[in-house]
Amino acid sequence: MSAVQTTSPTPDDTRRRGPLAEVFFSLLRSRTFLVGFAIVLFWVACALFGEHFAPYDPLADDIINALAPPSSEHWFGTDQIGRDVFSRVIVGSRDILTVAPLATLLATVAGTALGLLTGYFRGLVDDVVSRILEAFMAIPVVIVALLAIVALGTSKTTVIVVIGLSFAPIIARTVRSAVLAERELDYVAAAQLRHESALHTMFVEILPNVIPPILVETTVRLGYAIFAVATLSFMGFGIQPPSPDWGLSISNNYGMIGGGFWWTVLFDALAIASLVIGVNLAADGVHGALND
Amino acid sequence: MTLFLLSIMVFLGGQVLPGNVGRAILGPFADQRAVDALNHTLGVDRPLLTQYWGWISNFVQGDMGTSYIFRSPVAPFVIDALGNSMKLAAVAFVLVVPIGILGGVVAALNLNRPLDRIISLGGLSVTVLPEFVTGIILILIFGVWLRWLPISAAWPRNAGFFTQLYYLILPSLPLFLVLFGYIARMARSGMIEALDSDYTRTAVLKGLPWRTVIWRHVLRNALLPTITVIATQTGYLIGGLVVIETLFRYQGIGSLIFTAARGKDFPMLESGILTIGIVYAVATLVADFLYSVLNPRIRLGSDQ
Numbered sequence: 001m002s003a004v005q006t007t008s009p010t011p012d013d014t015r016r017r018g019p020l021a022e023v024f025f026s027l028l029r030s031r032t033f034l035v036g037f038a039i040v041l042f043w044v045a046c047a048l049f050g051e052h053f054a055p056y057d058p059l060a061d062d063i064i065n066a067l068a069p070p071s072s073e074h075w076f077g078t079d080q081i082g083r084d085v086f087s088r089v090i091v092g093s094r095d096i097l098t099v100a101p102l103a104t105l106l107a108t109v110a111g112t113a114l115g116l117l118t119g120y121f122r123g124l125v126d127d128v129v130s131r132i133l134e135a136f137m138a139i140p141v142v143i144v145a146l147l148a149i150v151a152l153g154t155s156k157t158t159v160i161v162v163i164g165l166s167f168a169p170i171i172a173r174t175v176r177s178a179v180l181a182e183r184e185l186d187y188v189a190a191a192q193l194r195h196e197s198a199l200h201t202m203f204v205e206i207l208p209n210v211i212p213p214i215l216v217e218t219t220v221r222l223g224y225a226i227f228a229v230a231t232l233s234f235m236g237f238g239i240q241p242p243s244p245d246w247g248l249s250i251s252n253n254y255g256m257i258g259g260g261f262w263w264t265v266l267f268d269a270l271a272i273a274s275l276v277i278g279v280n281l282a283a284d285g286v287h288g289a290l291n292d
Numbered sequence: 293m294t295l296f297l298l299s300i301m302v303f304l305g306g307q308v309l310p311g312n313v314g315r316a317i318l319g320p321f322a323d324q325r326a327v328d329a330l331n332h333t334l335g336v337d338r339p340l341l342t343q344y345w346g347w348i349s350n351f352v353q354g355d356m357g358t359s360y361i362f363r364s365p366v367a368p369f370v371i372d373a374l375g376n377s378m379k380l381a382a383v384a385f386v387l388v389v390p391i392g393i394l395g396g397v398v399a400a401l402n403l404n405r406p407l408d409r410i411i412s413l414g415g416l417s418v419t420v421l422p423e424f425v426t427g428i429i430l431i432l433i434f435g436v437w438l439r440w441l442p443i444s445a446a447w448p449r450n451a452g453f454f455t456q457l458y459y460l461i462l463p464s465l466p467l468f469l470v471l472f473g474y475i476a477r478m479a480r481s482g483m484i485e486a487l488d489s490d491y492t493r494t495a496v497l498k499g500l501p502w503r504t505v506i507w508r509h510v511l512r513n514a515l516l517p518t519i520t521v522i523a524t525q526t527g528y529l530i531g532g533l534v535v536i537e538t539l540f541r542y543q544g545i546g547s548l549i550f551t552a553a554r555g556k557d558f559p560m561l562e563s564g565i566l567t568i569g570i571v572y573a574v575a576t577l578v579a580d581f582l583y584s585v586l587n588p589r590i591r592l593g594s595d596q
Contacts, residue, residue, distance in 0.1 A: 140531030143565055146553045150561065227422045231535055234424045235550065250428060254539065258443055262432050269428045273421055280420045 026289040033285020039278025043093040043271075050091040056084035058091040058244040067256075070263050077263035079253060088244035089267045093275070095239045096246065099156050099163075100225040106164030107171055107225075108218045114168060115175025116202045120183055130176070133169035141166045141228050142235075149237045159238045163228050167221050174217045178210040212290045219283035226279060230272050246272050359560045366563045369548060374567060377533055377544035383460045384467035384529070392472045393518060396479025397511070403484065411476060419473025423532045427466040427539045434462060444541050463540040467532050471525055478521040482514035489513070516587055523579025530568050 027033050051058070056074075062082035070077040076085035114133070118126040145162045152158050182188065183206065191201045232238035233247030241248060246268040253264035359366050399411040418426065435443035441462040486492060487510055495505045534546035541547070545564055552560035 139569075140528065140534075142531040142534045143549070143568065146534070146549060146561075147565070150553045150556065223420055227420065231422045231424060234422070235535065235538060236554075247422075247424070250424065254428060254431075257428075257431060257436055260436060262436055265428050266432055269425045272425045273429075276420050276422070276425075277417055280416070 023289050027285060030285040030288055032281050033289065036278045036281025036283070036285060039274055040282055043275050043278070044097060046090045047094040047097045050087075050094065054084075054087035054090045056087040058083060058087040059242055060084075067261055067264070076267045077261075079249070079264045080256065080261075083244075085263060085267055088249060089246070089271050092244040092246045092249060092268065092271065094245075095156070095243050096226060096229050096233070096272075096275070099159055099239065100222060100229045103160045103163035103229065104167070104218060104222045104225045106160060107167035107221055108214065110164065110168040111171025111217075112175050112207070112214055114172035116179055116206065118172065119176040119179025120198065120202050120206065122180075126176075133172055136166070137169045137173075139166075142231065145228075145232055145237055154237055154240060156239060159229060159232055163225050163232075166228075167225065171214070171217050171221065174213055175210060178213045179206055182206050182209055216283070216287045216290055219279070219286045223276060223279040223283055226272075226276050230276075359557055362557075362560075366559050369560065370545070370563050370567055373543060373545040373548040373564070374571075376542065377537070377546060379456065380460055380463055380536070380542065380544060381467070381529055381533065383457065384464040384471065387464060388468045388471045388475060389522060391468075392475030393479045393515065395472065395476040396481075396518070397483055397514070399476065399480045400483030400487065400514075401506075408480075412480065415473035415476045417473075418469040419471075421469070423466040423470055423535045424539050426469050427463075427536060430462060430465050431539075463536050463542060466536055467529060470528065470532055474521060474525055474528075475518060478518045479515065482517050483510065486510045486514040512586065516583065519582055519586065520579055523575050526572055526575040530572065 060083065062078065065074070065078050065082045067080055068074055068078045068082070074084050074086065076089060079085055079088070114129065118129050141163065144166050145159070148162045149158055179202075188201060188205060191205045196205070229238055230247040233245050234251045236248075236251060239245040239248055241252075249268045250265045253261070257265055358364065359369065362369070395411050395415065399408040402408045431443050434441045442459055443462070444459075491513075492505060492509055495509045496502075500509075530546070533544060534550055536542070537544040537547035538550055545568060549561060549564040549568075551557075552564060
């Protein structure tokens, strides 16, 4: 299959010498990853440089040309106050691509710390923290978000914190089970015999060896984070106007689709769909590359 | 445990953090005395523990409090909305459980053939899409272009069962799509494992017809984990309901919570969320019960 032979994922296998190159090359061979990565890269480029190649200012209204159907002038038509939908779709990737990765990062950091703690200490700490995390996981993100937003008000920070903390228990669970396997290995015993502190053993000895499962979980979570951010924006609880964010645009315009103004929502919906699928394909590729 | 945590969170999130409830209702220009008076009537100036205990004990007795906005008891609203949501969820479930399981079983029986690829990949891609995105696309296709289905779930007054059903098809489809992928994937992996097992080989080798092997030996074992997954999906389903009910302007528990959150109608919001928590807990219990009925291995000794 490949020039680089990899073994089955035993706990030992997660500790590889020079594994980065290996993973990198097997990612390059994965069609799923490449397709997903290309889609994501496209939207990242739009988020970074969108306004330079968008034909119009995404925020400039033009009330005379409001709700114009797609034409050679406005490829995707215009919305209810005459803003160019094509430009808005391009620049609309910016906010979701800032908020979702930051939320995922928060979830990964918090989840990894919790997972290391519960997995390493086991016993009472594990029991108490794990029960609380389980209870948290049973509550839908949307509900947590509704409460937090009522209590704290709407802002990007609220969204990042809500999604980050909702996803942290899930990552913690993954990390915990990886740590449980790791802590039985000799190098952990060696560290303990050297009287390394628990923190050192957890973060310097164990952490590097549980990176692969964390990486997989993070990419998967990123897909869900985009799902959640888009949904919250659509509900009016996330990114706020005048941002050309996709979820927000759909929520502003879907009231009129009964009138046949399909272009005001279709392209935003397709943009979200493509980004979510792109991230999930990439995540699938990463999963495959690390578990071959 | 989840219920307890949820009740604390709801209580803190809904009643304590927003600060002055009377001010929030009466607006920034109201007289401070009026605000104090309202706070006192609502009881939000009492100590926290007293408030929490009062709220929980009333809730358990069926008194969900009085809506700040409608100035009338919350319970009828919540019960009404819950009924509507149940209808929507029921339609989605009745559609998705058999079709999802069938999809997974068919995929497993055609393992690694094109049909399996289509079901697995298709299921995966519709599962990862947000409900409102699939909802919008479905509305455009079936409601706006083909004009087959109504784009709003608000049916005419006194509509009969079938009219209601007709109005519920489109809203239930996005929920269907999200759940389909999960259920099909679980059913598929359960089937693959069961097909690969020793008892299946024994059944085949002792000469049972393939059909009998599948029905009597494989399916029953394969679908056990799927049942647990279906129960855990009620949580996702509830999250989805909030979105779908908003999108289709449907008077369910999701849109009730949504409206209550927007209007800062805390008794309504808290009761709605706690009700959802209870529904979730019940669903999990039912799943555990079903699991033990279908799986004789974990049945208690007295049953045998």
